[in-house]
Amino acid sequence: LSLQVMLVGDSGVGKTCLLVRFKDGAFLAGSFISTVGIDFRRPHLLTSSSLLLFQMWDTAGQERFRSVTHAYYRDAHALLLLYDVTNKSSFDNIQAWLTEIHEYAQQDVVLMLLGNKADATHERVVKREDGEKLAKEFGVPFMETSAKSGLNVELAFMAIAKELKHRSMKTPNEPKFRLHEYVNKEMKSSGCCKS
Numbered sequence: 001l002s003l004q005v006m007l008v009g010d011s012g013v014g015k016t017c018l019l020v021r022f023k024d025g026a027f028l029a030g031s032f033i034s035t036v037g038i039d040f041r042r043p044h045l046l047t048s049s050s051l052l053l054f055q056m057w058d059t060a061g062q063e064r065f066r067s068v069t070h071a072y073y074r075d076a077h078a079l080l081l082l083y084d085v086t087n088k089s090s091f092d093n094i095q096a097w098l099t100e101i102h103e104y105a106q107q108d109v110v111l112m113l114l115g116n117k118a119d120a121t122h123e124r125v126v127k128r129e130d131g132e133k134l135a136k137e138f139g140v141p142f143m144e145t146s147a148k149s150g151l152n153v154e155l156a157f158m159a160i161a162k163e164l165k166h167r168s169m170k171t172p173n174e175p176k177f178r179l180h181e182y183v184n185k186e187m188k189s190s191g192c193c194k195s
């Protein structure tokens, strides 16, 4: 099963880093090299019952590459929409990203909202509750992630994979996979004080 997954969101929110963390288990520290146009990677994920091949499209967040990325939305099975919890405008732009997604992506595209850089406690300006609220408003699953610490990275990709796998099987007797419930159950809190 080959799944086309696209990472979208403002420039600098950590799309490339999240993908590298998932693929190689490493964090790209230091200088920030902005993605030009679109970057293709092919990691795979082993679930309990099968090997899932991901085709990952790491898109450029910069405005000047938007027309390039629009062309790819149509083929995406899933979209990971990222904002940066240390950057308010990346959060404020989520609505605009959602409008764009509705315009260009397939109607049944699997969508998940991710608040990245959850490790950056001191620089945080967007509260987790704000992310949760926005996600609820738009009916999309949400979690905070960190490409730096690895928080929820595997889980985000695994949740997407499970959802897509269930959709592709189309076996009527199989209980429906509930992405929201799975995410809520499995999600690790990034907060210090939640029990």
Ligand SMILES: Nc1nc2c(ncn2[C@@H]2O[C@H](COP(=O)(O)OP(=O)(O)OP(=O)(O)O)[C@@H](O)[C@H]2O)c(=O)[nH]1
Binding pocket: 009, 010, 011, 012, 013, 014, 015, 016, 017, 018, 028, 029, 030, 031, 032, 033, 034, 035, 036, 059, 060, 061, 062, 116, 117, 118, 119, 120, 145, 146, 147, 148, 149
């Ligand atoms: N603290 C922290 N920094 C991060 C995290 N993820 C990414 N960064 C930093 O944020 C900067 C931008 O990361 P990228 O992954 O290149 O951002 P991008 O979204 O791919 O940007 P474009 O390619 O321009 O769209 C880099 O300096 C990273 O080191 C994270 O989870 N925590």
